[in-house]
């Protein structure tokens with residue numbers, strides 16, 4: 095059984111001449127444990143799709159079945175519980191709370207999950223053992239993104255959603271963040287979805303879904319993903 099099943103999903107903003115079909119009859123399935131890259135040009139509809147998968151937004155039409163449950167028509171209360179328990183989100187610009195330390199940022203998120211992991215262990219796992227007491231402004235961009243990943247992972251979500259997680263980072267730092275995400279997916283067998291406009295990183299994934307003009311243009315399974323360290327772009 096598919097872990098994620100998106101069926102005839104559309105997200106339409108506005109109406110008449112102002113209508114924008116951000117997602118236009120999108121269909122795909124994702125299996126349990128896959129590392130998936132959703133790739134497409136700016137404006138293709140990737141963030142819209144990721145926000146819908148993460149319960150931050152609802153589709154105009156269609157079904158979004160995650161782990162056997164259609165979240166498309168969840169009430170806002172059910173959606174809040176779904177987001178808290180099941181989803182970890184990583185954004186391009188980290189979204190850390192500036193007046194909390196790295197450790198406190200991660201602890202805060204773990205407190206809303208009933209199933210949270212040991213925060214200090216997670217921070218050590220992402221390479222932040224020595225930086226826990228620092229405030230975000232005292233950390234490099236790559237370190238801040240590691241805090242954001244630790245924050246998402248510490249909740250122990252079944253699904254980790256990453257929206258352009260390397261978009262604000264230099265090449266080497268971006269590579270180390272993608273390595274971290276690939277290792278996390280391999281070690282935990284949890285589903286990770288990375289949204290990017292960078293087609294060069296497709297080969298790191300088990301599954302690549304290419305989006306253009308709100309539609310699925312290509313849907314490819316990759317039985318031999320490349321370790322991130324071996325990809326050049």
Ligand SMILES: Nc1ncnc2c1ncn2[C@@H]1O[C@H](COP(=O)(O)OP(=O)(O)OP(=O)(O)O)[C@@H](O)[C@H]1O
Pocket residue numbers: 107108114115116134135136137138139140141142143291
């Ligand atoms: N709240 C909104 N109201 C109206 N139109 C929107 C809204 N959100 C997104 N759109 C439109 O939907 C389309 C898809 O946007 P989306 O942000 O999903 O694309 P994207 O592929 O993530 O782009 P980018 O890589 O630039 O972030 C765009 O044309 C965008 O302008």
